[in-house]
Amino acid sequence: MLSKSKQPLLSIQNLVKYFPIRKGIFSRVVANVHAVDDVSFDIPEGETLSLVGESGCGKTTTGRTLLRLIEPTSGKIFYNGTDIANASTSQMRALRKDMQIVFQDPYGSLNPRMTIQSIVEEGLIIQGGYTASERKDLVCQTLKKCGLDPSYISRYPHEFSGGQRQRVCIARALVLSPKFVVLDEPISALDVSIQAQIINLLADLRDEYNLTYLFISHDLSVVEYLSNHVAVMYLGKIVEMADKATLYGNPVHPYTQALLSAIPTVDPSKRRSRIVLQGDVPSPINPPQGCHFHPRCPHATERCRTEAPQLINIGTADNVHQVRCFLAEKDFGTSGQTIQTVEKKEPTPPKQPQGKSKKKSGKKRRK
Numbered sequence: 001m002l003s004k005s006k007q008p009l010l011s012i013q014n015l016v017k018y019f020p021i022r023k024g025i026f027s028r029v030v031a032n033v034h035a036v037d038d039v040s041f042d043i044p045e046g047e048t049l050s051l052v053g054e055s056g057c058g059k060t061t062t063g064r065t066l067l068r069l070i071e072p073t074s075g076k077i078f079y080n081g082t083d084i085a086n087a088s089t090s091q092m093r094a095l096r097k098d099m100q101i102v103f104q105d106p107y108g109s110l111n112p113r114m115t116i117q118s119i120v121e122e123g124l125i126i127q128g129g130y131t132a133s134e135r136k137d138l139v140c141q142t143l144k145k146c147g148l149d150p151s152y153i154s155r156y157p158h159e160f161s162g163g164q165r166q167r168v169c170i171a172r173a174l175v176l177s178p179k180f181v182v183l184d185e186p187i188s189a190l191d192v193s194i195q196a197q198i199i200n201l202l203a204d205l206r207d208e209y210n211l212t213y214l215f216i217s218h219d220l221s222v223v224e225y226l227s228n229h230v231a232v233m234y235l236g237k238i239v240e241m242a243d244k245a246t247l248y249g250n251p252v253h254p255y256t257q258a259l260l261s262a263i264p265t266v267d268p269s270k271r272r273s274r275i276v277l278q279g280d281v282p283s284p285i286n287p288p289q290g291c292h293f294h295p296r297c298p299h300a301t302e303r304c305r306t307e308a309p310q311l312i313n314i315g316t317a318d319n320v321h322q323v324r325c326f327l328a329e330k331d332f333g334t335s336g337q338t339i340q341t342v343e344k345k346e347p348t349p350p351k352q353p354q355g356k357s358k359k360k361s362g363k364k365r366r367k
């Protein structure tokens, strides 16, 4: 829980997604990729939570799992107070209208053989209940909202620039008037000059239509403008989460400090000395014992190699600042309130697929 001031529109609790690795003629599970490992957060209506971390830490899997595009291994997903982790396909189809996603790659995610109209209206056709002229009107209105000329509807994706394509992707997500949108690295594939335009568009749309966002990025510098809260992820786990001002102004976890130190700035008063992390991100198939970050942490001690730190709240009950690091315990003593004390049970492995083997077994604009 980030803040008790607003009811969350979306809340995930102890979300786990393991991808089984199978080998042999019996497709036996020999290991699991710990892509998302006990992640919990809330996003209040109309707000943005940014999920940040290096490539492979589980951001996309978190976003797709909470939309049920990927089945969770375990955990709860509350949308508007209802647990949708086990909702049926037909229940999820009704919810798809409210919960949308914008993918990272505006080139790969648009079918080159479809016109802009057929791309944007696809969701309306799947939902049903709209006449052809209603669909066309909605497509034109949504393109306009997203800064595109409605006269473009008969064109094909290759006729657009990267920024325009991403606007089409945003229009496709918004045409059904969703309440919650996962933005999976929506600006990573775009030129720097276009990135600010798309961020401004997303901020304007959020404010105008009271949208709630999960904004995924590998870069802390791009999420600052849009975020209300920021969660930093490392090897499938959240290591620090706080409101934007606290996370950028007072980062406590050594990983967050390293990510922030890598942000270039022209203001000498905001410049931080660069923390260069040693080594690579370990494999999520066999994460390190103790604190997952210890092989790269400049402050690691013997305890960090053997014992896993819990996520503790070093903020207040109303304004939570969660940190998963023994240094936070030391610095904040008993004021730190443990958030996840219960030892997590090994999640039930996902069901075997049907196959042969189965039979056997602020308002300033960004510049």
Ligand SMILES: Nc1ncnc2c1ncn2[C@@H]1O[C@H](COP(=O)(O)OP(=O)(O)O)[C@@H](O)[C@H]1O
Pocket: 019, 033, 034, 035, 053, 054, 055, 056, 057, 058, 059, 060, 061, 062, 284
């Ligand atoms: N379908 C899949 N099968 C097996 N492993 C996967 C699958 N999808 C993602 N992974 C693995 O899960 C981990 C997290 O991936 P992902 O969520 O895409 O990370 P991010 O978005 O942070 O870059 C990675 O190690 C990735 O290789």
Ligand code: SF4
Pocket: 253, 254, 255, 291, 292, 293, 294, 295, 297, 298, 299, 300, 301, 304, 309, 324, 325, 326, 327
């Ligand atoms: S628990 Fe230890 S290894 Fe992990 S981040 Fe904190 S100091 Fe570093």
Ligand SMILES: [Mg+2]
Pocket: 059, 060, 061
């Ligand atoms: Mg990703």
